[in-house]
Amino acid sequence: MTIDTQILTALRAAGDNGVAGTELSQKMGISRAAIWARIEELRSLGYEIEASPHLGYRLLSVPDVLHADDLLSNLGQTKVIGRDIRVFEETTSTNDVIEKLARDGVKEGVVVFAESQTKGRGRLGRKWMSPPRRGLWFSILLRPQLSPTAVTQLTIAAATGLFRGIRAQTGLTPEIKWPNDILIGGKKVAGILTELSAELDKVKYVIIGMGVDVNLSAGEFPPELRKIATSLKIETGQRVNRAELAVNILQELDRDYQRICSGKFEAVANEWEEHCSTIRHNVIIHMGDRKIQGRAESLDTDGALLLRTQHGHLERIIGGDVTLEK
Amino acid sequence: MTIDTQILTALRAAGDNGVAGTELSQKMGISRAAIWARIEELRSLGYEIEASPHLGYRLLSVPDVLHADDLLSNLGQTKVIGRDIRVFEETTSTNDVIEKLARDGVKEGVVVFAESQTKGRGRLGRKWMSPPRRGLWFSILLRPQLSPTAVTQLTIAAATGLFRGIRAQTGLTPEIKWPNDILIGGKKVAGILTELSAELDKVKYVIIGMGVDVNLSAGEFPPELRKIATSLKIETGQRVNRAELAVNILQELDRDYQRICSGKFEAVANEWEEHCSTIRHNVIIHMGDRKIQGRAESLDTDGALLLRTQHGHLERIIGGDVTLEK
Numbered sequence: 001m002t003i004d005t006q007i008l009t010a011l012r013a014a015g016d017n018g019v020a021g022t023e024l025s026q027k028m029g030i031s032r033a034a035i036w037a038r039i040e041e042l043r044s045l046g047y048e049i050e051a052s053p054h055l056g057y058r059l060l061s062v063p064d065v066l067h068a069d070d071l072l073s074n075l076g077q078t079k080v081i082g083r084d085i086r087v088f089e090e091t092t093s094t095n096d097v098i099e100k101l102a103r104d105g106v107k108e109g110v111v112v113f114a115e116s117q118t119k120g121r122g123r124l125g126r127k128w129m130s131p132p133r134r135g136l137w138f139s140i141l142l143r144p145q146l147s148p149t150a151v152t153q154l155t156i157a158a159a160t161g162l163f164r165g166i167r168a169q170t171g172l173t174p175e176i177k178w179p180n181d182i183l184i185g186g187k188k189v190a191g192i193l194t195e196l197s198a199e200l201d202k203v204k205y206v207i208i209g210m211g212v213d214v215n216l217s218a219g220e221f222p223p224e225l226r227k228i229a230t231s232l233k234i235e236t237g238q239r240v241n242r243a244e245l246a247v248n249i250l251q252e253l254d255r256d257y258q259r260i261c262s263g264k265f266e267a268v269a270n271e272w273e274e275h276c277s278t279i280r281h282n283v284i285i286h287m288g289d290r291k292i293q294g295r296a297e298s299l300d301t302d303g304a305l306l307l308r309t310q311h312g313h314l315e316r317i318i319g320g321d322v323t324l325e326k
Numbered sequence: 327m328t329i330d331t332q333i334l335t336a337l338r339a340a341g342d343n344g345v346a347g348t349e350l351s352q353k354m355g356i357s358r359a360a361i362w363a364r365i366e367e368l369r370s371l372g373y374e375i376e377a378s379p380h381l382g383y384r385l386l387s388v389p390d391v392l393h394a395d396d397l398l399s400n401l402g403q404t405k406v407i408g409r410d411i412r413v414f415e416e417t418t419s420t421n422d423v424i425e426k427l428a429r430d431g432v433k434e435g436v437v438v439f440a441e442s443q444t445k446g447r448g449r450l451g452r453k454w455m456s457p458p459r460r461g462l463w464f465s466i467l468l469r470p471q472l473s474p475t476a477v478t479q480l481t482i483a484a485a486t487g488l489f490r491g492i493r494a495q496t497g498l499t500p501e502i503k504w505p506n507d508i509l510i511g512g513k514k515v516a517g518i519l520t521e522l523s524a525e526l527d528k529v530k531y532v533i534i535g536m537g538v539d540v541n542l543s544a545g546e547f548p549p550e551l552r553k554i555a556t557s558l559k560i561e562t563g564q565r566v567n568r569a570e571l572a573v574n575i576l577q578e579l580d581r582d583y584q585r586i587c588s589g590k591f592e593a594v595a596n597e598w599e600e601h602c603s604t605i606r607h608n609v610i611i612h613m614g615d616r617k618i619q620g621r622a623e624s625l626d627t628d629g630a631l632l633l634r635t636q637h638g639h640l641e642r643i644i645g646g647d648v649t650l651e652k
Contacts (some may be wrong), residue, residue: 123528124528149475149644201505
């Protein structure tokens with residue numbers, strides 16, 4: 001833990017009682033002047049910290065910024081995901097940053113957030129709008145012991161984790177649309193982009209990128225997206241604390257990743273199916289030039305969608321654009 | 327074509343008749359002095375070029391080096407593979423070089439050769455010995471319109487291409503061992519390492535790395551490899567021209583890649599099965615901690631091995647270490 005993380009953790013633990021500068025100084029083994037300097041630094045980032053002679057320091061409010069130390073301090077003990085968090089003010093795409101870290105041999109679990117992305121992307125190179133401080137744009141590095149064909153399991157796990165994180169923070173109950181979208185009231189509020197580097201039978205690393213539209217107003221979506229996209233702010237009618245949401249999501253993702261790693265994909269898949277708007281529906285799936293129609297039945301053991309076609313046979317689908325049949 | 331390529335092509339076409347400096351100069355639109363300078367440069371690389379007043383220039387012999395221009399000049403018109411060839415004196419691993427080119431957006435078909443690799447690797451991070459000028463150590467960048475699950479098709483295609491290239495150059499008939507080895511008399515003479523970068527349902531790029539033990543003597547193999555590895559020189563009893571072999575292999579690989587791209591995997595698979603020492607045999611396959619036993623029946627449409635297990639059901643195997651059951 002950095003000094004900032006330690007200070008924020010102590011301030012949070014103390015709550016309204018506050019904590020004395022002397023106490024912080026002893027706990028961390030640095031001078032009171034050094035503590036003061038860090039407090040000033042945190043204030044400059046937007047943390048409202050009161051200093052009073054009898055109560056010491058009190059944390060009054062936290063700013064709407066993502067602060068790596070603060071996220072770490074709130075995250076607590078996760079097993080893999082979020083042990084290392086890095087926040088960029090702006091980047092091309094957080095998946096690109098993670099890819100560089102992956103090639104440099106960085107351990108799995110590192111999470112990269114960007115306050116904005118200049119080249120955020122969705123599946124198949126599609127653009128993903130990521131305006132400053134309006135959402136959570138982040139990516140995670142994983143190095144699972146899976147064959148490339150089983151990597152779809154991770155997208156399924158990411159979707160359930162994202163689902164639970166959003167539900168815990170907002171009280172909303174989203175739906176999951178196969179393979180990689182989270183919807184509220186039929187409109188997309190979050191997406192997942194899974195990328196992998198592999199040998200034929202062994203994954204080298206997997207990057208799970210996520211975008212969550214948190215505090216965008218309706219007017220901030222381009223006209224062509226307004227009918228199909230929404231944000232948590234639009235759906236709840238109020239601003240949503242991004243840092244808290246991020247922590248909720250990372251904790252849930254960590255839980256699901258553990259389930260995958262210990263071979264409990266079935267439990268994840270069951271939960272996923274329960275909240276999935278695609279399963280048990282007649283759908284049309286576009287895959288490049290190909291179009292296939294049928295009833296989405298369930299997931300197979302690798303996480304692929306099993307579709308019962310019009311001709312009655314079961315087809316295994318690993319990706320595509322789904323529309324529900326009217 | 328570079329000037330060197332044009333000169334070598336003209337010299338080859340002229341054969342024993344030779345070609346006059348004036349003619350070369352006119353053809354290429356550069357001065358006779360410039361032609362002379364290039365000839366001197368080629369000589370310094372080991373090309374034996376005779377210059378006589380009445381015959382002009384004659385190519386007497388080519389050195390045992392890989393020269394990008396020379397390879398291009400001999401390759402002729404391939405559709406994709408080898409339109410761009412780069413030769414390194416030494417590199418870590420040619421797959422690494424191709425990966426960098428892939429990320430820089432270089433077109434598919436580029437081939438990187440290295441005269442030696444300091445960190446040549448085989449499947450699952452295993453070492454691949456690649457001493458200077460004793461073999462062909464090279465990698466190819468492909469950007470096929472395939473789903474990640476179908477990438478095994480490319481390894482199958484690479485194996486058949488490699489098989490035909492070796493047979494054409496040496497007269498030997500190797501066998502293919504699933505998934506990625508070429509054997510002669512039961513000993514490994516070449517291997518293939520396929521790596522990919524992908525989204526769940528779409529390949530971004532595939533790197534096919536190959537190592538062919540061409541001119542190693544028995545004594546150059548470490549003792550632990552002597553019983554299981556061999557070279558074309560050992561098997562034919564004579565040195566094999568590496569540049570000619572490289573050209574043969576690239577032409578065959580290009581042919582097979584075209585077959586895959588036009589949906590003719592079945593033709594490739596049939597040829598592969600005909601020369602495969604694994605199919606129709608009882609085998610033991612080790613996959614990490616797992617061991618599975620059965621009869622290798624055939625390839626499925628994605629290129630995976632279909633194994634009839636002892637319990638009678640068909641299992642789909644995408645990678646592993648195969649040993650024939652005694």
